[in-house]
Amino acid sequence: MIRLLLLLASALWPMTSGGTAVHEVRGQVGGAVRLTCRIDNSLPVKAVFFQKKNLSGVYDILVNGFYIHTVTGFLLDEYRNRTRVNRAERSLDFWDLKASDEGYYKCFFIRQDTLRSYDTTFRLTITADYSVPTVTVQECSDRGEGALSCELGCSSFGGYPLANLSWTVSKGGNEVLLQEGGSVNTADKHSGVWNVSQTIRLNCTQPTNVSCSVGGVVSPPLSICGTAVHEVRGHVGGAVRLTCRIDNSLPVKGVFFQKKNLSGVYDILVNGFYSHIVTGFLLDEYRNRTRVNRAERSLDFWDLKASDEGYYKCFFIPQDTLRSYDTTFRLTITADYSVPTVTVQECSDRGEGALSCELGCSSFGGYPLANLSWTVSKGGNEVLLQEGGSVNTADKHSGVWNVSQTIRLNCTQPTNVSCSVGGVVSPPLSICERLWAKHTEKTFFMKEVADTES
Structure with missing residues (x-):
């Protein structure tokens, strides 16, 4: 009967008294709207249905409604838990809106005293604000x-x-x-x-x-382009060259490479040359790890450490002017983490073929500091775990990081466990295999004894 009424309402809507007025309704993704039938609330009706226009232009998608019998069983899952009809107000509440909800809707209502249907048309427009780019x-x-x-x-x-x-x-x-x-x-x-x-x-x-x-x-x-920054990438223990962006044929009387300090001032002398020798002004930190190439106006920098990361300037002073010029570099340092090692530190039997295992993972010599994550695979399913509580220590000389963590896992079937640090993944370690085999053997033995006794 309800299907018949829905088809009847869809067939009759062009002949209704509601006119062709379209009521504009605006909603926001994740928000809510109310569609209210334009009908005198005191007028008795026996049915009200809210239906959406399909791609063919027919209003045959039931959103919600009411009749003598319930229509819940005819609702699509798309609308079942996001719509509610107010019988007294002949309105539809619609929440948790999606972009796909945008479109045209009709409220079909059938009066008690006639077979003729009436309708109200709505155009629902959906918007959502873009994030600040x-x-x-x-x-x-x-x-x-x-x-x-x-x-x-x-x-x-x-x-x-x-x-x-x-x-x-x-x-x-x-x-x-x-x-x-x-x-x-x-x-x-x-x-x-x-x-x-x-x-x-x-x-x-x-x-x-x-x-x-x-x-x-x-x-x-x-x-x-205001203060162009030239990107330079180095590796812990490796070497880089910083080259001043200046015509090599231009005569200069001084070139200095200086690093920015924590206050943002380029006052840490790394190396350079001038009329007088500058070696006596160099910090021990750079004395045996840097060399200036006068012809190329460049700085060779080796045995790199994590602490060398930062901003540098090449200041050069031409022969014929007191004005100085500069080039800015950003030196980024990396170091590859070792392949992580996963170890079983302790396992305790929890009965019924279950184990509780304490596992450790450790990786060394990486930079910058990276998170440690675990991958647990069992029964064809793979789960990524990111636990807190890693122990991170930095090498005093090179500044590279050593990362380790201990977690506890419960298992009742063969399980593969691996961990990753800085994109480097450990070989998988299997746990629960022996216990699983032992539990399966025990179960089979008990079944065999029971079959024999019976």
């Missing part, structure tokens, strides 16, 4: 003559509907709006909101502010 410098390369070519990324999350990403570039008092193609747009499977990101390359020869906007939300400006 983030602009990052992914890489900058020196093009010579004071020019940089920088690869920039912008990303914003959780918005709806899908919006274009645009860039604003400000330099020398001029502002340029860029709308580049090639955005990467991905939708959340549950809510339908969009994540938008894009990478572009910009060339600059002067201080430049860059920002991006998505869905009307604008990022804070990011400055590039």
Whole structure:
């Protein structure tokens, strides 16, 4: 009977007295709305149904409603726990909204005294605010003559509907709006909101502010080319070369490489040259690990430590002026963690084929400090565990980290356990195998005895 009424309501709606007026309703992803039938509440009705228009333009998707008999059994799971009908007000409460809820709806109502149906049409528009976009410098390369070519990324999350990403570039008092193609747009499977990101390359020869906007939300400006930073990557125990960005044919009377201190001042002398020798001013920290190449105006730096990470400047003073020039470097230090080792420190039998095992994991010599995580595989299922309470100690000389952790796991079947630190994964260690075999053998033996006795 209910199916017949639903089909009847869908068939009659073009002939109703509700007109073609569409009532606009706006909702937010995760929020709630109420759709109220435009009908005198004192008018007795025997049925009210809220139905959504399908892709073919027919309002045959039952959202909720009421009749003599309950309609709960006819509701889609999509709406069962997110909608409720108010019989007195002839309204539909709709919550935990998703982007997919956007569309056209009708409230079909059938009066007590007639077979003719009436309706009200709604257009539900869904929105979600994008997060404040983030602009990052992914890489900058020196093009010579004071020019940089920088690869920039912008990303914003959780918005709806899908919006274009645009860039604003400000330099020398001029502002340029860029709308580049090639955005990467991905939708959340549950809510339908969009994540938008894009990478572009910009060339600059002067201080430049860059920002991006998505869905009307604008990022804070990011400055590039003002004090261009040249990225240098080194490895603990390895070597790097910092080369001043200056024409080698330009005569200079002094070049100094200095490191930024904790207060942000470049006053730590690493090495350099001038009319007079500077060796006597060097810290022991750098005396036997650095060398200046006068011809190339470069600094060779070896036996690197984690503490060498930081910002450096090459200050150079030309022969014919008192003005100094500089180049800025950011030295990033890394060290590979050793392959982690997983050990069984102790296991206790909990009965019924169950074990409680204390496991340890340790990895050494890595930088920067990394989290330790565990992977537990049993019965075809794999679980990632990230437990607190790691023990982290730094080597006094090189600054590399040693990371270890102890956890307790319960198992009732063969289980593989591994741990990872800094992307390096240990070989899997099997636990519970012998106990499982012993428990299975015991169970089989008890069954065999029981069969014999019977």
